[in-house]
Amino acid sequence: MDKFGDWIIMLVAAAIMVWWVFRRFDRWLHEPPGSRLRKLALAGGVEEDETVLLLRExxxxxxxxxxxxxxxxVLNDGPTMPTRLYFDYLAFKxxxxxxxxxxxxxxxxDWTASGLRERLLVYALLFPDCEGIVIVAHDKQLKTVRFKVEAGEE
Incomplete structure (x- = not known):
C-alpha cells in the first residue's frame, strides 16, 4: 500500500510541475510588447541633472x-565571459x-551610417519596441537615431 501512495504523490507533484511550466510559458507567450521596457522604467531612479532637464525641455x-x-x-565553447552594455536613460514621448x-x-x-550602426545597433536589436535612440551630443543637442531595414537586392 505504501508504494501505491508514493506513486499518487509523485503523479500529483509531476502534474503540478507540468501545470506550472505551462502557465509560465503561456504567460511569456502572451506578454504584451514593450513589457521589458515597462519593467526597466520601474527599475531605476532618476537623478535631476542637466541632461534630464534638457530632455524635459x-x-x-x-x-x-x-x-x-x-x-x-562564449568563445569556442570556452568559459562564459561576462560583459555589460550601458545606456543612460529610458524616456517616453x-x-x-x-x-x-x-x-x-x-x-x-562617429556620425556616419556605419559608425552609428557599429555603436548603436545592438541597442535597437535588444529593445525592438523602442522608437529610437536619443543621443545627447556634447553641444547639448538631441539627435534621434532610428534603424530601418531596407529591402535587399535579389
Missing part, C-alpha cells in the same frame, strides 16, 4: 536612468519609448 518624460544590461560571451545615450568625451560618436 524637449517634452521627453524621463522614466529611469543608468541601466546596465549584463551579457555573457508621444506614447513611444526611447533609449537615451550621452556622447562621452572619451568616446566621441
Amino acid at each position: 524637449q517634452d521627453y518624460e524621463v522614466l529611469s536612468g543608468k541601466h546596465r544590461i549584463s551579457l555573457g560571451v 508621444d506614447h513611444k519609448y526611447y533609449l537615451v545615450k550621452m556622447e562621452r568625451a572619451r568616446q566621441p560618436m
